[in-house]
Amino acid sequence: MHKRHFVLAAAIAVTFSTAFAGPLGAPNGKVVLTISGKIGESNSPKGVEFDMAMIEKLPQRTFTTLTPWETKPVQFTGPLLRDVLAAVKAQGTVIKAMALNDFQSAIPVEDAVKFDVVMAHKMDGQPIPVKTKGPLFIVYPLTLNQSCARRCITSVRPGN
Numbered sequence: 001m002h003k004r005h006f007v008l009a010a011a012i013a014v015t016f017s018t019a020f021a022g023p024l025g026a027p028n029g030k031v032v033l034t035i036s037g038k039i040g041e042s043n044s045p046k047g048v049e050f051d052m053a054m055i056e057k058l059p060q061r062t063f064t065t066l067t068p069w070e071t072k073p074v075q076f077t078g079p080l081l082r083d084v085l086a087a088v089k090a091q092g093t094v095i096k097a098m099a100l101n102d103f104q105s106a107i108p109v110e111d112a113v114k115f116d117v118v119m120a121h122k123m124d125g126q127p128i129p130v131k132t133k134g135p136l137f138i139v140y141p142l143t144l145n146q147s148c149a150r151r152c153i154t155s156v157r158p159g160n
Contacts, residue, residue, distance in 0.1 A: 024087065027051035032135050033084075033119075037096075040089025048088045052121065052135065058083050061118050065143040069133075076120035076139050081112040084119055097138060100130065107138070116141055 024043045029051035036047030043049060058079035066073050085095075095107040111117055120137045121128060128134025 024048055024054070027054055029053055032121075035084075035088050035090070038091040040091070041087070055079060055084075055119070055121055055136070058087060061116060063116065063118065063141050065139070065141050067139070067142055073143070075122075075124050076118050076137070077122040077125070078118045078120040078136070081107075081117040081119050081138065085109065085112055111140070 024041050026043050027049050031049045032052050033050040033055065034044075034046050034048070035050075039047060041048055055078065060077055061080050062075060062077040064073045064075045081095075090109070093109050095109060095112070097105050097107055099105075107117075117138060117140050120139050121135060123132065123134075123137070128137055
């Protein structure tokens, strides 16, 4: 079973507006994201687990941007990373994101607040396959801010 895993690690609390109404329920489908660390919500012993339906229930954002991996602009759709963090009542200053290929990236929580970073589940209107950075892909609006490209990761690593 593939899970997506984020670890929130930091000592300073960050306050987010709540974008997710009500307590988080348990996932009914395949878990695609697990968030643990300094969070105020939980729906499993591991922290908060999301299936794709739960990700899709969050407010969605779509933008088109150039990326270092594609030759033409790509449209990405998914919840804003700050809304995902708000849904789990995240506190901290750094997100430790782990990709399927074991690549790790430290994403400042400030970036999620300052930029419209999306946890994309669609590219050009289609679900993102694992071989194409999916099923979830954290992407910055790179066309607006090229300096953030080094923080964009390919996908999120399966949990244990």
